[in-house]
Amino acid sequence: xxxxxxxxxxxxxxxxxxxxxVLSRSSADIRNNTLLAMSEKILKAKDDIQEVNRFDLENGKxxxxxxxxxxxxxxxxQKIERMADNLRQVAALPDPIGEVISMRxxxxxxxxxxxxxxxxxxxxxxxxxxxxxxxxxxxxxxxxNGVILRGGSEAIHSNTILARIxxxxxxxxxxxxxxxxxxTTDRQAVYELIRLPEYIDLVIPRxxxxxxxxLMKESDIPVLGHADGICHIYVDEAADLEMASKICMNAxxxxxxxxxxxxxxxxxxxxxxxKFLPDFCKxxxxxxxxxxxxxxxQQIYSEAKPATEEDWCTEYLDYIVSIRxxxxxxxAIDHIETYGSHHxxxxxxxxxxxxxxxxxxxxxxxxYVNASTVFTDGYEFGLGAEVGISTQxxxxxxxxxxxxxxxxxxxxxxxxxxxx
Amino acid sequence: xxxxxxxxxxxxxxxxxxxxxVLSRSSADIRNNTLLAMSEKILKAKDDIQEVNRFDLENGKxxxxxxxxxxxxxxxxQKIERMADNLRQVAALPDPIGEVISMRxxxxxxxxxxxxxxxxxxxxxxxxxxxxxxxxxxxxxxxxNGVILRGGSEAIHSNTILARIxxxxxxxxxxxxxxxxxxTTDRQAVYELIRLPEYIDLVIPRxxxxxxxxLMKESDIPVLGHADGICHIYVDEAADLEMASKICMNAxxxxxxxxxxxxxxxxxxxxxxxKFLPDFCKxxxxxxxxxxxxxxxQQIYSEAKPATEEDWCTEYLDYIVSIRxxxxxxxAIDHIETYGSHHxxxxxxxxxxxxxxxxxxxxxxxxYVNASTVFTDGYEFGLGAEVGISTQxxxxxxxxxxxxxxxxxxxxxxxxxxxx
Numbered sequence: 001x002x003x004x005x006x007x008x009x010x011x012x013x014x015x016x017x018x019x020x021x022v023l024s025r026s027s028a029d030i031r032n033n034t035l036l037a038m039s040e041k042i043l044k045a046k047d048d049i050q051e052v053n054r055f056d057l058e059n060g061k062x063x064x065x066x067x068x069x070x071x072x073x074x075x076x077x078q079k080i081e082r083m084a085d086n087l088r089q090v091a092a093l094p095d096p097i098g099e100v101i102s103m104r105x106x107x108x109x110x111x112x113x114x115x116x117x118x119x120x121x122x123x124x125x126x127x128x129x130x131x132x133x134x135x136x137x138x139x140x141x142x143x144x145n146g147v148i149l150r151g152g153s154e155a156i157h158s159n160t161i162l163a164r165i166x167x168x169x170x171x172x173x174x175x176x177x178x179x180x181x182x183x184t185t186d187r188q189a190v191y192e193l194i195r196l197p198e199y200i201d202l203v204i205p206r207x208x209x210x211x212x213x214x215l216m217k218e219s220d221i222p223v224l225g226h227a228d229g230i231c232h233i234y235v236d237e238a239a240d241l242e243m244a245s246k247i248c249m250n251a252x253x254x255x256x257x258x259x260x261x262x263x264x265x266x267x268x269x270x271x272x273x274x275k276f277l278p279d280f281c282k283x284x285x286x287x288x289x290x291x292x293x294x295x296x297x298q299q300i301y302s303e304a305k306p307a308t309e310e311d312w313c314t315e316y317l318d319y320i321v322s323i324r325x326x327x328x329x330x331x332a333i334d335h336i337e338t339y340g341s342h343h344x345x346x347x348x349x350x351x352x353x354x355x356x357x358x359x360x361x362x363x364x365x366x367x368y369v370n371a372s373t374v375f376t377d378g379y380e381f382g383l384g385a386e387v388g389i390s391t392q393x394x395x396x397x398x399x400x401x402x403x404x405x406x407x408x409x410x411x412x413x414x415x416x417x418x419x420x
Numbered sequence: 421x422x423x424x425x426x427x428x429x430x431x432x433x434x435x436x437x438x439x440x441x442v443l444s445r446s447s448a449d450i451r452n453n454t455l456l457a458m459s460e461k462i463l464k465a466k467d468d469i470q471e472v473n474r475f476d477l478e479n480g481k482x483x484x485x486x487x488x489x490x491x492x493x494x495x496x497x498q499k500i501e502r503m504a505d506n507l508r509q510v511a512a513l514p515d516p517i518g519e520v521i522s523m524r525x526x527x528x529x530x531x532x533x534x535x536x537x538x539x540x541x542x543x544x545x546x547x548x549x550x551x552x553x554x555x556x557x558x559x560x561x562x563x564x565n566g567v568i569l570r571g572g573s574e575a576i577h578s579n580t581i582l583a584r585i586x587x588x589x590x591x592x593x594x595x596x597x598x599x600x601x602x603x604t605t606d607r608q609a610v611y612e613l614i615r616l617p618e619y620i621d622l623v624i625p626r627x628x629x630x631x632x633x634x635l636m637k638e639s640d641i642p643v644l645g646h647a648d649g650i651c652h653i654y655v656d657e658a659a660d661l662e663m664a665s666k667i668c669m670n671a672x673x674x675x676x677x678x679x680x681x682x683x684x685x686x687x688x689x690x691x692x693x694x695k696f697l698p699d700f701c702k703x704x705x706x707x708x709x710x711x712x713x714x715x716x717x718q719q720i721y722s723e724a725k726p727a728t729e730e731d732w733c734t735e736y737l738d739y740i741v742s743i744r745x746x747x748x749x750x751x752a753i754d755h756i757e758t759y760g761s762h763h764x765x766x767x768x769x770x771x772x773x774x775x776x777x778x779x780x781x782x783x784x785x786x787x788y789v790n791a792s793t794v795f796t797d798g799y800e801f802g803l804g805a806e807v808g809i810s811t812q813x814x815x816x817x818x819x820x821x822x823x824x825x826x827x828x829x830x831x832x833x834x835x836x837x838x839x840x
Contacts (some may be wrong), residue, residue, distance in 0.1 A: 021757075025781060104802060110791055112801055117783070119813050201813060222642060222814050243836045250838035337441075359831050361445060363537070371530055371834025380839070381532055381830065382524060393539050393621055393827035394642050395815040407813035410801065411779050414791025416663045418670035419800070 002188055009192035012148055012180040013199035016121045019177025020146030024118045026175055028095035031141055034173040038141075039087035041169050042134070046080050048161065053130070055157040065154060068258070072129045073155055083134045083162075086385065090138040093384045096402040097144045111413040116406045118144035120201035123193050123221070124387065125150045127207050130158040137166045137179050139387050143405040146178045148200065150193065153185035194219035204388045204400070209315065224400065226365075226391040228341035229260030230315050231373045234332040234358070236349035237271035240370075244348040245280050247372045251346070253287055255374040258317040260389060261344045261366075263373060265312060266323045267332045270296070273325045277301050281323075289319045296325035312339040329354055333361050340364065342391050344373040365391055365398035422608055429612035432568055432600040433619035436541045439597025440566030444538045446595055448515035451561055454593040458561075459507035461589050462554070466500050468581065473550070475577040485574060488678070492549045493575055503554045503582075506805065510558040513804045516822040517564045531833040536826045538564035540621035543613050543641070544807065545570045547627050550578040557586045557599050559807050563825040566598045568620065570613065573605035614639035624808045624820070629735065644820065646785075646811040648761035649680030650735050651793045654752040654778070656769035657691035660790075664768040665700050667792045671766070673707055675794040678737040680809060681764045681786075683793060685732060686743045687752045690716070693745045697721050701743075709739045716745035732759040749774055753781050760784065762811050764793040785811055785818035 023031070042049070053075040060070050096116055103113035122145050126132045133149055140147035151159035163181030170179055182189050194203055197220045205212045205225045216223045233251055235244045251263035268276055273296065281291050281301040291297070292311050293304035304323065311322040312335070326332045329347075336345050346368035347358040355369045366376045376399060378386025383401030390396050396404030443451070462469070473495040480490050516536055523533035542565050546552045553569055560567035571579035583601030590599055602609050614623055617640045625632045625645045632645045653671060655664045671683035688696055693716065701711050701721040711717070712731050713724035724743065731742040732755070746752045749767075756765050766788035767778040775789045786796045796819060798806025803821030810816050816824030 024783075106800070106802055110795065115779075117813075120783075217640060220637060222812075224814075240836075246836065247838055255839045359535075363444075363540075364829065366830040366832060368832040369834060371832055371837040372839055374839045375530065375832065375837070376830075380526070380530075382526055392642075393537075394644075397827055398830045407817055409784065410786040410796075410818045412786060412788040412791055412795065414789060416660075416666065417791040417795070418667055419675045419792055419794045 002186065005184060005186055005188045006192050008184070009182065009189055010196065012182065013121065013193070013196045015177045016146035016148050016180045017199045019175065019179070020118070020121050020144070023141065023146065023175045023178040024097070024144040026144070028097070030174060031095075031144065032091040034141055034170050034175055035087045035091035035138055037173055038138070038166050038169045039084040039091075041165050042080060042084045042087065042162075045161075045165055046077070049080065049158070050075055052161045053158045056155050060154060069128055069154070073158070075130060075158060079131060083131055086131070086135055087138050090142050090385060093142065093402060096142070096406050101408055108417055109415065110417050113411050114408045115411050117409050119405055119407050121146035121148065121199055122387075122405065123148045123150065123200045123203045125190055125193070125203065125205045125207065125215070127152040128154045130155045130162055132206065133159045133162045133181075134166065135385055136387055137163070139385055139402060139405060141170065141175070141178065143402050145405055146180070148180045148182065148193065150182045150190060156183070156185050190215075191218070194221055197221045206388050224388070224390045224392060224395060226260060226341070226343060226389045228315050228391070229262070229343040230264050230313070230339065230341040231261055231343055232265045232267055232336050232340055232345045233263055233373065234267040234326075234329070234336070234345070234347045235269060235272065235276060236329065236347055236351060236354050237269040238351035238354060239269075239272060239348040240350055241272060241276050243370060244276065245283065247346070247348060247370070248280065249283060250372040251374055252284070252289060252321055253319070254372070257319060259374065260315075261374045261376040262317070263321060264314070264316055265339065266321055267326050267335055268323065269329075269332070270325050270327050273297075274300055277323070284321065289321055292320065292322045294324040297323045300325075315341070329357060333358065336362055336364070343389070344368065344376040346371065346373050365389070422606065425604060425606055425608045426612050428604070429602065429609055430616065432602065433541065433613070433616045435597045436566035436568050436600045437619045439595065439599070440538070440541050440564070443561065443566065443595045443598040444517070444564040446564070448517070450594060451515075451564065452511040454561055454590050454595055455507045455511035455558055457593055458558070458586050458589045459504040459511075461585050462500060462504045462507070462582075465581075465585055466497070469500065469578070470495055472581045473578045476575050480574055489548050489574070493578070495550060495578060499551060503551055506551070506555055507558050510562050510805060513562065513822060516562070516826050521828055528837055529835065530837050533831050534828045535831050537829050539825055539827050541566040541568065541619055542807075542825065543568045543570065543620045543623045545610055545613070545623065545625045545627065545635070547572040548574045550575045550582055552626070553579045553582045553601075554586065555805060556807055557583070559805055559822060559825060561590065561595070561598065563822050565825055566600070568600045568602065568613065570602045570610060576603070576605050611638070614641055617641050626808050644808065644810050644812060644815060646680060646761070646763060646809045648735050648811070649682070649763040650684050650733070650759065650761040651681055651763055652685045652687055652756050652760055652765045653683050653793065654687040654746075654749070654756070654765070654767045655689060655692060655696060656749065656767055656771060656774050657689040658771035658774060659689075659692060659768040660770055661692060661696050663790060664696065665703065667766070667768060667790070668700065669703060670792040671794055672704070672709060672741055673739070674792070677739060679794065680735075681794045681796040682737070683741065684734070684736055685759065686741055687746050687755055688743065689749075689752070690745050690747050693717070694720055697743070704741065709741055712740065712742045714744040717743045720745075735761070749777060753778065756782055756784070763809070764788065764796040766791065766793050785809070
């Protein structure tokens with residue numbers, strides 16, 4: 001154990017908490033002006049940011065980072081614009097803090113209400129995309145939370161300069177210390193971070209499944225994150241098959257393949273399997289998607305490889321899909337409840353009753369009728385942005401936006417009431 | 421390690437989850453009728469319950485249980501009536517499940533809403549009061565949650581018969597297995613319970629501070645509970661001193677002494693300390709409350725013992741109060757933020773500005789103006805009942821009623837939308 005790292009994380013966490021106290025009491029004007037000033041600073045510092053970004057890109061080349069990861073790492077002019085724009089957009093969102101959620105008068109004359117407040121300090125652990133540094137900071141400043149950012153080693157140089165611009169600007173605008181960046185790539189930093197419940201109120205991990213699971217198990221602080229995204233589409237006997245094909249293709253390959261809300265397992269009602277699967281599997285094959293099917297699927301589409309029990313539990317994040325033919329909607333729902341990860345699941349149907357049963361009985365963060373699962377996203381859901389997607393049922397579920405970064409407190413107005 | 425206990429808890433947890441699936445899909449009518457049937461059964465089984473209760477009372481005598489604990493253990497006619505009444509009251513509350521919390525149409529025509537759903541399975545660990553078995557079961561049945569009850573060893577016989585009556589009635593009404601009772605007093609049962617995230621979604625402990633802290637540290641499942649109740653009242657320079665005296669006495673000894681929302685530390689503005697403290701401390705002395713004060717308090721009230729740093733951090737739950745004279749409201753708020761437990765804190769003042777600052781800057785579950793802290797309670801707050809009080813800021817904060825036992829899911833109605 002390196003006591004320097006321990007000391008550094010403790011210092012940053014304590015500072016984040018001090019900064020949070022000032023920020024959480026600041027007016028919406030101060031918080032919004034801070035975001036607008038950050039937006040301008042990012043645009044002005046474009047050349048510096050891109051120069052530093054080149055170090056990360058060169059390191060990426062040396063370590064033979066895959067092309068999609070290199071693309072995520074690159075900060076081109078467009079990405080600079082997007083970061084600046086994101087900050088302005090978050091500034092324009094309604095202020096979540098201070099909202100009176102409820103207020104009622106009790107028989108004894110006490111007026112008891114709930115008011116929205118920041119959570120406190122949030123620790124965010126994320127990977128290659130440097131824009132996450134900006135997105136997450138924006139949401140935390142807006143919602144009055146302190147934040148400790150821990151980015152991936154691939155983006156350490158880019159993240160460091162971005163975080164410095166953001167925290168310097170915040171200090172100039174009168175809300176110092178609320179943004180803290182961990183500028184070591186040593187893994188120990190994360191282990192220290194999850195051991196500080198006195199300073200940090202919530203840990204939000206964005207990363208591999210194993211990593212999130214590990215944090216959930218080890219952390220002394222509540223962890224909110226999704227562990228898995230095994231998403232299903234069930235093509236009902238009453239489905240519009242053309243719509244089903246369009247939606248399933250979109251959910252598998254139309255948006256992105258390696259995302260948590262992409263289709264992994266397709267369930268098809270036996271009544272329509274023979275009509276639907278041959279053409280659909282052909283299209284899948286054409287775009288390079290491997291099909292792994294149940295025995296019935298293999299009978300219909302002979303090129304399908306056999307799907308094992310493990311396939312139903314696997315988040316491929318790849319050009320692979322598992323397909324099972326089911327006899328009825330009950331089997332489909334049971335399959336989803338047994339093998340799914342409670343992330344995003346859809347039914348394609350024109351049947352009113354089937355749609356209602358699916359919406360009620362599938363216990364997932366997002367349950368769809370006749371739409372693609374890849375819509376599960378803070379922007380798409382109209383939350384403005386998101387710090388992550390939760391598949392837990394406590395606190396925030398699904399895309400976690402500004403409201404997910406808040407708690408509430410009871411405020412009680414009395415005029416001398418005592419309890420007997 | 422006793423593998424029988426491990427197996428027993430696993431079996432109960434799995435059954436609770438199966439039962440929860442049926443319960444969570446049942447109509448409000450079924451859930452309410454179940455509660456009404458339970459109420460009748462409790463009344464009818466009065467003699468049996470009281471006969472069994474005598475075993476616990478006799479054991480209590482043998483083990484020399486303190487008088488207040490014996491009182492909590494006793495199930496007299498009045499308590500039977502109260503349990504039956506509680507079940508009827510919970511049945512009469514609005515149904516929390518299925519409520520459409522929000523619904524909006526997105527530019528692409530998707531209608532995206534949030535709907536209230538049960539959390540799943542809740543593990544509740546509690547102590548001597550057998551009525552908790554009934555209260556918690558009522559709230560869980562109403563909110564569609566499975567529950568695993570783990571009561572204290574003092575009340576094992578009473579809890580066993582109550583839980584059997586409740587679960588038998590639930591089974592007869594068509595919602596079997598949702599209520600599971602752990603009928604061993606072996607501590608291992610609790611350790612097994614907190615290791616089953618695949619079956620249990622939330623642990624709610626009601627017990628000693630050390631015990632709750634221990635569970636929070638050890639559990640693989642989210643734990644919601646209050647760790648401490650170090651509650652403050654700040655008597656401002658602009659306070660109505662008569663009101664202050666009445667409220668402080670009520671918060672210290674007027675309701676109950678050994679409760680989490682009772683007053684532990686009193687802060688008095690220096691401007692009014694000489695006028696307020698002499699009479700107030702005399703009244704405290706008359707009812708047997710020991711005063712531990714800061715040097716200024718000791719100057720004003722010479723019988724005060726010196727308050728140490730430890731006193732400011734202590735939840736006495738006893739006839740003791742610590743008193744500090746402060747120079748201004750900033751010092752009062754700082755003191756509360758430094759030493760408090762973020763449970764319930766009050767200001768007594770006629771100053772509008774002081775009341776607003778206190779409400780905004782004190783970061784506690786319940787913040788009061790001119791009322792006694794002991795109102796922090798589900799019934800008093802109009803929630804109908806509570807399963808516990810949370811001092812955490814995630815999910816449910818303060819008294820946790822039916823809404824605290826729910827989550828939500830996104831439901832998305834489309835007509836073929838795909839994402840580009």
